[in-house]
Amino acid sequence: MRLTALVAALGAFLASSAEAAQTHIAVAANFTEPAKEIAALFNQKTGHEAVLSFGASGAFFTQITHGAPFEVFLSADSERPKAAVDGGFALADSLFTYAIGKLVLWSRVIDVTDGEAALKAGQFQKLSIANPVAAPYGTAAVEAMKALGVYDALQPKIVQGNSIAQAFQFVDTRNAEVGFVALSQLYGVTAGTRWEVPQTLYSPIRQDAVLLKTGADSEASKAFLEFLKGPEARAIIERFGYALN
Template identity: 45%
Template sequence: MSQPPKILPAAALALAAVLAPLGVQADEVAVAVAANFTAPMQEIARLFEQDTGHKARLSFGATGKFYAQIANGAPFGILLAADDTTPEKIGREGLGDAATRFTYAIGQLVLWSKQPGYVDPEGQVLRKSDWRHLAMANPRLAPYGLAAMQTLEKLGLAEQVKGRVVQGENIGQTYQFAASGNAELGFVALSQVTERGQLREGSAWVVPAAMHQPIRQDAIVLKPGQGNPAAGALMQYLRGPKARAVIQSYGYSF
């Protein structure tokens, strides 16, 4: 006479139900992504899942707001910031693993208009008076906004255009102001208006890098992501050839 199983089928099913979510959690990481990096990260996340089986759950927004959420216990596993100072601060404050921090991209600022021929190759349009609104991200929250302000100061135009500036909470909202036509001009990220190195529409002035501080964008593993296999795999993947090819195709350097 055969012996009964040591674990009854119902008990085995219950055990599997308990263990299954743990397996899913181990293979998934929540990633806070700077708004300027939306398009390339969506592409990278798809490739990452195809190649590794791990999943990156993406949230997009302003780096400054992400820092506030992380400091208040938001369960992000990785931060892909729009600057290098926020990840450095996170590591210093023990909110993340400082040893994992690295520069995944260097961003490029552009002055862009949806209208073809509106922005000249030197950005002299800023000195004209026939436009009403200039969109830029909040320089206190978004590194691209800070770079835009530094550019205006370098040009000696910060006070002159002050009354016509419309601030977005992040670079994503800033792009929407310009793309909708509510602002004739906008300081946005090159990645938002180009595809495979070509301007998708409108006209643009690529701001020389010397006009603002380098927009070094750093990644760091946060406390909730420490020990998560998906977090480690994604940080490694971002350094790999497939991810780097995508990043470069959107106008970033390293």
């Protein structure tokens, strides 16, 4: 009886090992930390491994259109996943909003608690933003500055990061005194001061996910997207400061 049970258990283990697979996911830089937590929990619950790559959404979109071997795309906007569908690179029925991002003005060296006043005073040499061509948080930063009427005056002080991760790094290392970052990046950060930019000053940062055609037959890829919609993943997303649909 014991031998039979052992054989059955071994068979179940081998079956589960055979079914476990990898999915390669392109992840917007602002979503780095929550994605890591979600991927670890996904692996624990399903046995599948989510292999994550982080960067600017625009750069990922270009790579996807040139045949990069990603199977899932978690963008920082809604436009690029839709463009991937329209271009024949992704499956339309898989498209959904997984998070709604929030923009924050952050500084380690000056008081930006009243962000509007700090921007209008301009008592700093460098203002960090993500490249607005490649990164939706950069686009939102430009929109907010224009809405406040400070963009023209501050433009000479702007330094651009390739992604929101690099924009954060400029402020974190004090190479820029102030910068626009994602609220999620300040999770657990107590240093400095911050101002959550009113969402009336920029277009909603709707972050969409989509299954790429390269992942159409990947059970791990489809399982990851389903997991991302579930309560455990949504709790992580909300904890990092994102709004949910």
